Amino acid sequence: MLARFAVATERDCLDAVDAAAAAQESWAATAPRERGELLRTAYDILTAEVEEFASLMVRENGKSWADALGEAHYAKEFFRWFAEEAVRVPGDYRLSPAGDKRIVVDRQPIGVSLLITPWNFPAAMATRKLAPALAAGCATVLKPAAETPLTAAYLVEVLRRAGVPDGVVNLVTPVPPGPAVRRMLDRPEVRKLSFTGSTEVGRELLRGCADTVVHASMELGGNAPLLVLPGADLELTVREAVLAKLRNGGAACTAANRFYVHASLHEEFVARMDAALAEVRVGPGTDRRHTLGALVSLAERDKVAALVDAAVAQGATLVRGGHARPDGAFYEATLLTGVTHGSPLTRTEIFSAR
Structure with missing residues (x-):
């Protein structure tokens, strides 16, 4: 406490x-x-x-x-x-x-x-x-x-x-x-x-x-997408996309809440994003080496977990993450592909203040 x-x-x-x-x-x-x-x-x-x-x-x-x-x-x-x-x-x-x-x-x-x-x-x-x-x-x-x-x-x-x-x-x-x-x-x-x-x-x-x-x-509120179109510099795009998504643990009305990637770039974008997320260190902010902290409460952690689980159950592919940690309100940096457009994960703002 x-x-x-x-x-x-x-x-x-x-x-x-x-x-x-x-x-x-x-x-x-x-x-x-x-x-x-x-x-x-x-x-x-x-x-x-x-x-x-x-x-x-x-x-x-x-x-x-x-x-x-x-x-x-x-x-x-x-x-x-x-x-x-x-x-x-x-x-x-x-x-x-x-x-x-x-x-x-x-x-x-x-x-x-x-x-x-x-x-x-x-x-x-x-x-x-x-x-x-x-x-x-x-x-x-x-x-x-x-x-x-x-x-x-x-x-x-x-x-x-x-x-x-x-x-x-x-x-x-x-x-x-x-x-x-x-x-x-x-x-x-x-x-x-x-x-x-x-x-x-x-x-x-x-x-x-x-x-x-x-x-x-x-x-x-805010639930804005990030569009990745032909001609995009993927090195720059992925670097900025990770910042846009993970700033403040994703709890920002300005966050890139979902990504729509042109088919010609999809495979490379996913590989680069996966590699970038592999570098994210999850843990308490009291350790300054950690780059992704906890969600504000166990309820928020469980809300995120439920959205991810529902997307996977509907056919999405879990590329990375997808698990809550047992030692607090921490949730792994998670990457999903093939999420159904219009599903709860695409329509729900990860941060939603009351």
């Missing part, structure tokens, strides 16, 4: 909305330069603690060390970017069409923002939502995935150490999340929802936003 983490009740979640609402006016009135300096301080803290930051994700999420360190650097850059953008909120000033007035367009913080993040990039998805909201002057309620609350708690603590006032950033961890999120969306103080996760949950949340006309930003 890595740690115990409190489960938030619905009352806790509503209290977090109240805290954000109470802080909203004063945070919106804070000078943009001051907001920017606080974000820059948070960036500096994360830079100084970047290996500790990455190590937390390795232990909580199961990432390989390279993936975790890459995300730590990627995540902290959002604080630096929006530290600089806080002082650049645009507006407009122009002559009216009639020529007798001056029109001023000003931009104001939208208000309390509910930010819901997935487990696959627990740091980067949180900073990508927190940083612009805070830079614009919005108080926030962050709801991370139940699988990765520690990374979110660490980021909130970093912002507290940077000097962000009480009530401006609030963390809630309801389980199950649905009822509590709906209750928060029902509160008129919540004016913005930013959600990264599955299309199915996104539809539900958009319906929940309708009653109080909450402005919503959605980043929903």
